[in-house]
Amino acid sequence: GEDVEQSLFLSVREGDSSVINCTYTDSSSTYLYWYKQEPGAGLQLLTYIFSNMDMKQDQRLTVLLNKKDKHLSLRIADTQTGDSAIYFCAENNAGNMLTFGGGTRLMVKP
Amino acid sequence: DAGVIQSPRHEVTEMGQEVTLRCKPISGHDYLFWYRQTMMRGLELLIYFNNNVPIDDSGMPEDRFSAKMPNASFSTLKIQPSEPRDSAVYFCASREDLNTEAFFGQGTRLTVV
Numbered sequence: 531g532e533d534v535e536q537s538l539f540l541s542v543r544e545g546d547s548s549v550i551n552c553t554y555t556d557s558s559s560t561y562l563y564w565y566k567q568e569p570g571a572g573l574q575l576l577t578y579i580f581s582n583m584d585m586k587q588d589q590r591l592t593v594l595l596n597k598k599d600k601h602l603s604l605r606i607a608d609t610q611t612g613d614s615a616i617y618f619c620a621e622n623n624a625g626n627m628l629t630f631g632g633g634t635r636l637m638v639k640p
Numbered sequence: 641d642a643g644v645i646q647s648p649r650h651e652v653t654e655m656g657q658e659v660t661l662r663c664k665p666i667s668g669h670d671y672l673f674w675y676r677q678t679m680m681r682g683l684e685l686l687i688y689f690n691n692n693v694p695i696d697d698s699g700m701p702e703d704r705f706s707a708k709m710p711n712a713s714f715s716t717l718k719i720q721p722s723e724p725r726d727s728a729v730y731f732c733a734s735r736e737d738l739n740t741e742a743f744f745g746q747g748t749r750l751t752v753v
Binding site: 627 | 744
């Protein structure tokens with residue numbers, strides 16, 4: 531079945547790196563996405579990775595994909611208070627439908 | 641394009657009343673999705689449309705929920721009658737096709753008292 535799992539909560543200090551992890555089950559997923567949801571707002575796409583890649587870097591964001599273990603991570607370097615939000619990973623499964631994880635609430639302490 | 645537009649942003653209604661949520665997808669996007677977000681259940685897909693046609697409504701919780709897409713630029717999600725357990729944030733999202741990302745609206749926060 532389709533299941534995308536994330537830890538519920540992560541707390542880091544400003545300036546540290548944050549690593550948000552996600553596991554998925556559909557090995558045929560073509561794309562994997564990271565969305566950010568700020569309070570009172572909708573989900574905004576942060577970045578995505580194609581399934582034939584194992585790493586993608588975009589400024590402070592690094593996405594790592596371990597396809598064998600079906601593990602996806604999002605690393606935010608030099609985390610800022612403005613990064614505080616809920617982060618959702620999502621897989622584009624065999625039916626091309628997006629399955630979202632439950633979201634990880636990132637809290638950045640000054 | 642202004643993105644996916646939802647209205648209203650907030651809705652407070654009494655139990656038993658009809659509620660209608662509205663969505664305008666991004667122009668040219670062939671797919672429209674309705675999601676519900678709660679603390680307990682996270683983000684749930686309720687229904688999605690392709691070219692205005694409902695494709696999968698298996699996520700719609702009960703017959704009290706209905707959705708329509710009369711044209712490519714407008715969709716509604718209706719709850720009749722509403723119940724307190726329907727309180728949630730309802731998101732509309734659109735995709736150009738199933739190989740591209742979803743763009744979300746700002747959501748409608750529904751409170752049923």
